[in-house]
Amino acid sequence: MNEVLQVKHLTKSYEKDEPVLKDINFNLQKGEVVVIVGPSGCGKSTFLRCLNLLEPIDEGSIVLGGETIGRKDKNVHQHRQKIGMVFQSYELFPHLSIINNILLAPVKVQKRDRKEAEREALALLERVGLSDKKDAFPRQLSGGQKQRVAIVRALIMNPEVLLLDEITAALDPEMVREVLQVVLKLAQEGMTMAIVTHEMEFAKAVADRVMFMDQGVIVEENTAKEFFAYPKTERAKQFLNTFHYEALEI
Amino acid sequence: MQDLGIQVLFQGRNFIRLWEGLWVTLRIAVISMAFSVLLGFFLGMVMTMHNRAVRCITRLYLETVRILPQLVLLFLVYFGAAKHLGINMSGETAAIIVFTFWGTAEMGDLVRGALIATPRHQYESAGGLGMNTLQTYFYVIIPQTIRRLLPPAVNLLTRMIKTTSLVVLIGVVEVVKVGKQIIDASRYQTPTAALWIYGVIFIMYFIVCYPFSRLSLWLEKKYEI
Numbered sequence: 180m181n182e183v184l185q186v187k188h189l190t191k192s193y194e195k196d197e198p199v200l201k202d203i204n205f206n207l208q209k210g211e212v213v214v215i216v217g218p219s220g221c222g223k224s225t226f227l228r229c230l231n232l233l234e235p236i237d238e239g240s241i242v243l244g245g246e247t248i249g250r251k252d253k254n255v256h257q258h259r260q261k262i263g264m265v266f267q268s269y270e271l272f273p274h275l276s277i278i279n280n281i282l283l284a285p286v287k288v289q290k291r292d293r294k295e296a297e298r299e300a301l302a303l304l305e306r307v308g309l310s311d312k313k314d315a316f317p318r319q320l321s322g323g324q325k326q327r328v329a330i331v332r333a334l335i336m337n338p339e340v341l342l343l344d345e346i347t348a349a350l351d352p353e354m355v356r357e358v359l360q361v362v363l364k365l366a367q368e369g370m371t372m373a374i375v376t377h378e379m380e381f382a383k384a385v386a387d388r389v390m391f392m393d394q395g396v397i398v399e400e401n402t403a404k405e406f407f408a409y410p411k412t413e414r415a416k417q418f419l420n421t422f423h424y425e426a427l428e429i
Numbered sequence: 430m431q432d433l434g435i436q437v438l439f440q441g442r443n444f445i446r447l448w449e450g451l452w453v454t455l456r457i458a459v460i461s462m463a464f465s466v467l468l469g470f471f472l473g474m475v476m477t478m479h480n481r482a483v484r485c486i487t488r489l490y491l492e493t494v495r496i497l498p499q500l501v502l503l504f505l506v507y508f509g510a511a512k513h514l515g516i517n518m519s520g521e522t523a524a525i526i527v528f529t530f531w532g533t534a535e536m537g538d539l540v541r542g543a544l545i546a547t548p549r550h551q552y553e554s555a556g557g558l559g560m561n562t563l564q565t566y567f568y569v570i571i572p573q574t575i576r577r578l579l580p581p582a583v584n585l586l587t588r589m590i591k592t593t594s595l596v597v598l599i600g601v602v603e604v605v606k607v608g609k610q611i612i613d614a615s616r617y618q619t620p621t622a623a624l625w626i627y628g629v630i631f632i633m634y635f636i637v638c639y640p641f642s643r644l645s646l647w648l649e650k651k652y653e654i
Contacts, residue, residue: 233553260559270554274572274652283568284558329554336558 189239217392263333323354450607465532473540
């Protein structure tokens with residue numbers, strides 16, 4: 180098995196005795212797309228933040244490409260380069276043009292040649308349909324466009340795994356599609372991804388595997404097809420039902 | 430008919446002397462501002478720390494500076510240093526010390542505000558891209574902070590230029606003092622000179638401060654985030 184990411188017995192709490200994540204075990208194979216769903220506050224975003232070493236963990240371990248990684252490691256910055264992350268609020272750097280947003284990390288952190296990196300950046304922008312925006316500033320772009328740039332900014336680092344944290348939650352419905360199409364394309368090309376989303380139709384389309392979380396634990400884990408068609412646990416059924424309005428009786 | 434008061438301005442070196450006076454004003458303001466920016470940046474970063482003692486001390490400093498009139502500070506430094514420490518500094522040096530003391534506090538508060546206004550996610554996405562703390566500050570946080578800071582900092586500079594008129598009271602001959610000297614010297618020949626000279630000083634202040642205030646507006650628009 181070609182495991183990119185392994186999480187063993189991860190436990191995390193913000194306040195004492197109130198764990199937000201309890202004994203999470205999680206594997207991600209190369210080229211696999213796992214979608215994490217669950218009600219708000221179930222710990223799914225915190226989980227992604229732990230994977231990217233943004234949050235310290237209390238117990239357990241995170242293994243990336245065979246190497247155990249942690250926030251306190253000396254080479255934490257190298258680890259992070261291998262784990263791309265895109266946030267709900269895009270967080271482009273407002274003082275830099277689009278192309279400079281994308282090139283900042285490859286040129287300043289990875290010390291790549293600017294010309295060569297710029298060629299790759301332009302090719303990536305082309306793929307997300309934004310090559311005409313390279314000299315624009317973030318404030319001139321729509322939410323969907325900004326989010327596509329944020330994805331490009333993460334991709335150019337050549338991460339081994341990409342974490343997407345509710346990347347369409349702040350977008351207008353029409354823009355959701357243009358962003359998710361980019362993600363679908365990435366999935367087809369074999370990008371390894373862990374995605375937190377509330378878009379169930381999208382989850383169905385993109386996921387190899389679905390992980391359903393509630394109150395800090397993984398309640399159910401299955402292939403996307405199985406999970407959406409035949410949820411096993413009562414909690415998962417309940418959760419999926421909230422997306423079907425016709426099921427409501429008034 | 431009596432002479433027009435404005436004539437006084439063109440007697441001897443009067444007009445040039447006024448500009449020289451303004452130069453003293455500007456020199457004090459600009460040098461103090463330069464120190465204030467440097468020290469204020471440092472202070473602002475310290476002020477964002479979560480340490481209670483540090484917060485308490487910096488808060489106290491800021492409030493003290495804001496409550497005390499600049500004039501009191503000037504007297505304290507100029508006469509206090511001479512009387513109690515036996516240091517005889519020039520009025521200009523005392524003025525620069527006081528204005529730096531004041532400017533650092535104001536600037537520090539501005540820097541603190543600008544740093545806090547930068548969303549946490551900015552730090553996180555920089556970190557997520559593999560930048561270390563130094564790189565994050567240098568490439569992401571500080572450039573944004575500077576953009577937020579420029580308009581209020583320019584504003585502070587114009588305030589400082591105007592407040593320098595107080596240094597007259599510790600014997601520095603700046604533009605207002607020069608004006609007063611000219612008026613006093615021509616009191617008997619041209620009693621109306623006062624109005625004219627102060628009018629000219631008004632215009633001179635305007636000429637210096639107006640571009641700064643325009644600059645501040647322009648920067649605000651240009652760097653709108």
